[in-house]
Amino acid sequence: MARMKVEQHVSRKEVIIEQAALLFKEKGYKATSMRDLAEKLGIEAASLYNHISSKNELLHTICFEVAKSFMNKIEAMNATADTSIAKLEKMLRFHIRQMVEDYEQVIVSDREWRHLSEPHLTSYRNLRRTYRQQLTALIEAGIAKGDIKKIDAPTAVLILLHAIGGIESWHRSKDKINPATLEKNMITILISGLKN
Amino acid sequence: MARMKVEQHVSRKEVIIEQAALLFKEKGYKATSMRDLAEKLGIEAASLYNHISSKNELLHTICFEVAKSFMNKIEAMNATADTSIAKLEKMLRFHIRQMVEDYEQVIVSDREWRHLSEPHLTSYRNLRRTYRQQLTALIEAGIAKGDIKKIDAPTAVLILLHAIGGIESWHRSKDKINPATLEKNMITILISGLKN
DNA sequence: GTAGAATGCTAACGCCTGTTAGCTTAAATT
């Protein structure tokens, strides 16, 4: 049978993961079957196992790739000399851009991570917690400096992170405003909500 | 066999729906089996069908109960003589309280509605769209009056709604601040983010 | 106390699930 055409330097496995992310986003992890995924790729379900070892590995790969990218970003950010509110704004902008460009993977990792199997589940939870703690620390530093309103920092973090998740609705809306305007609007509302 | 004890005036069906909401919230609709649900209630899966007609009916009931409560609220709100920003703040406070008190059902309807079967799916989508349009109109009225920043109203709506979804994380956190403080913080950030 | 309704049980159905084994074909490498 004909082998599927694939752009050079993009392995079969990467194509599978990409398509899996799309399906997981649309129907959810549990509601996506290996037969669904195979059909989208034009092959039989069993053939998938020449490239991957389990359905859960797909989810695992997606979640940890996204997590790693955010962890890398926040660590790079913390190494700079910016004020904490400037750092926070840059992280927000990064979040927004990731949600605009890479949104399948980001949404899946945000929404489907519960279905990870151990030990990945625990390890993902820890990454998530660490990340949020770093954002919280950023906000608390901003409050201490008087740049940010005296609010509960963990509450602020969860507002920020969840607000960004709303970009999914933007993707689905028929008359999208352009990404730059979206970013500007979100930053306006969220940052001026925080600033003192 | 012994019949399950139940508080007066709470039908068996209501107990089932309540427990279903809990499980749907924790594991997701697809990942919750009728056998899981039955076990939590101390009965066999088949026995559930003396009270309900399908698994999807459970989801349907939950989603539309929540949707109806929000639709009722916004209609009552629109009938008052408040300014649009005051209306918006009241709706926000209502959202927050619902998420604090009734959160299983609210989260399920927010997250699992995709799994509704037709024709409920279409009808739910329409309700959702209508509701968001009303919030958008509220914001646009506020902008026209000069009370609210000149921002893209649909973007503001999606930020508000998703930010409120973050209260789920608050429920899970070990050291919760009290609900009143949570509400105050959220209103502070979100409303001052909007206000001119 | 007995009838009828409410609530439960067991057994089973057809279908879908993730995954494996063993084999074939196409492309890449030597």
Add this chain to the structure above:
DNA sequence: AATTTAAGCTAACAGGCGTTAGCATTCTAC
């Protein structure tokens, strides 16, 4: 041209799924 590797196939598995049928028990109302 021959060999190796990558990628596909069919058939099948064991287990889980939502749901139905038919029967038994318990509670409620007369």
